[in-house]
Amino acid sequence: VSDSTLCTGDPLDLSYLEPIFTSCDTTAINWRVEPPSGWALTQGSLLDSSLQLQFHSSGQYKLFFEATNNCGSTIDSLPIVVVGRPIINMPADTAYCGLTTVHLSDPNRRVSKVDSLGQSIFNWRVLPASGWSFVLGTNASSGMPSIDFQSFGTYQVILDLDNGCFITSDTLSLEINPFPSLLIPNDTILCEGEDYLQTLTATSGSGAYSFSW
Numbered sequence: 001v002s003d004s005t006l007c008t009g010d011p012l013d014l015s016y017l018e019p020i021f022t023s024c025d026t027t028a029i030n031w032r033v034e035p036p037s038g039w040a041l042t043q044g045s046l047l048d049s050s051l052q053l054q055f056h057s058s059g060q061y062k063l064f065f066e067a068t069n070n071c072g073s074t075i076d077s078l079p080i081v082v083v084g085r086p087i088i089n090m091p092a093d094t095a096y097c098g099l100t101t102v103h104l105s106d107p108n109r110r111v112s113k114v115d116s117l118g119q120s121i122f123n124w125r126v127l128p129a130s131g132w133s134f135v136l137g138t139n140a141s142s143g144m145p146s147i148d149f150q151s152f153g154t155y156q157v158i159l160d161l162d163n164g165c166f167i168t169s170d171t172l173s174l175e176i177n178p179f180p181s182l183l184i185p186n187d188t189i190l191c192e193g194e195d196y197l198q199t200l201t202a203t204s205g206s207g208a209y210s211f212s213w
Contacts, residue, residue, distance in 0.1 A: 007165035008058055008084045008116075011042065016049040016067065032064040038082070058084025058116040084116030086163045088170040095175035097205065099152070101135060102174065105144035111159065111172075118163025125158040149176045180205030 006012060016029055031046040033039055038059055044051030055061065059082055066075040089112040096102075104111055113120065124140045126132050131151030138145035149155065157172040183201040190196055202209045 004079055005081045005083065006055060008055055008082055010055070012053045012055070012080075014051050014053065014063075014065075016065070027067050027069040030066045030068070032066070034062045034064070035059075055080075055082040058082050060117070081117055083118035083163055083165040085166040086116055086118065086120075086161045086168045087114040088159055088161055088168055089113070090159070090170045090172040093173040093175075095177060096149075097177055097179055099149055099176060101146055101148040102157075103136075103144075103146045105146070111144065113161060115161070115163045116165075118165055121162040121164075123160040123162070125160070127156040127158065128153070131155070149174075152176050152178050178204040180209065 014031065029047055029049050031051065033053065038057035039053050039055045039061070042052045042054045061080040061082060063078045063080055064075060065077070066073060091109050091111065094109075103109060120143070122141055122143055124134075124142070124145055126147060131153060132147055132149045132155060134140065134142070134145050135148045136146040147157065153176060155174045155176065157174060158169060159172075160167055160169045180202050181204045183203070185198050185200070188196065188198075200211065202211075
């Protein structure tokens with residue numbers, strides 16, 4: 001085995017390539033994997049000189065190989081890292097009032113990830129492609145970028161996370177809304193005892209309006 005890093009689901013073919021000398025009796029082969037779970041034997045047996053394993057759980061494993069005959073035994077081991085599919089947990093979709101900068105490094109807005117023992121290569125995308133920009137020295141490859149929104153609208157912030165084995169994507173929806181605006185009627189002169197009835201109209205903003213006099 002020359003590469004000790006695998007992706008979950010990849011087959012691992014193992015072979016004992018050294019010649020087996022029978023002058024001291026037949027050599028016995030024994031393979032062992034620790035921990036004993038998270039993998040399956042797909043070809044051969046642990047007593048064969050050639051076999052195939054498949055790891056279905058990410059984690060750190062150790063492969064042991066032992067060859068024994070009447071002259072003694074030799075044992076060797078190899079650490080194996082199995083990389084699983086990364087997991088992304090985006091913060092909740094949010095509506096903002098006014099043009100703003102969203103900092104994904106903010107503890108209240110932070111994106112949590114589990115890269116399952118692999119590397120982390122980030123690729124951020126925002127749709128639509130205009131009305132915003134990366135700021136404060138961050139860019140599409142930053143782990144936790146800052147995005148400045150210069151236009152009102154609904155944006156989809158998409159993260160593609162590549163850990164060298166798999167790519168996982170998730171989307172955060174952001175509404176950037178203008179502040180509410182109140183249409184004020186013209187000044188009015190009333191006579192004493194006269195009733196006044198006026199309906200006020202609010203526009204822009206987000207959600208249901210509430211009025212306070």
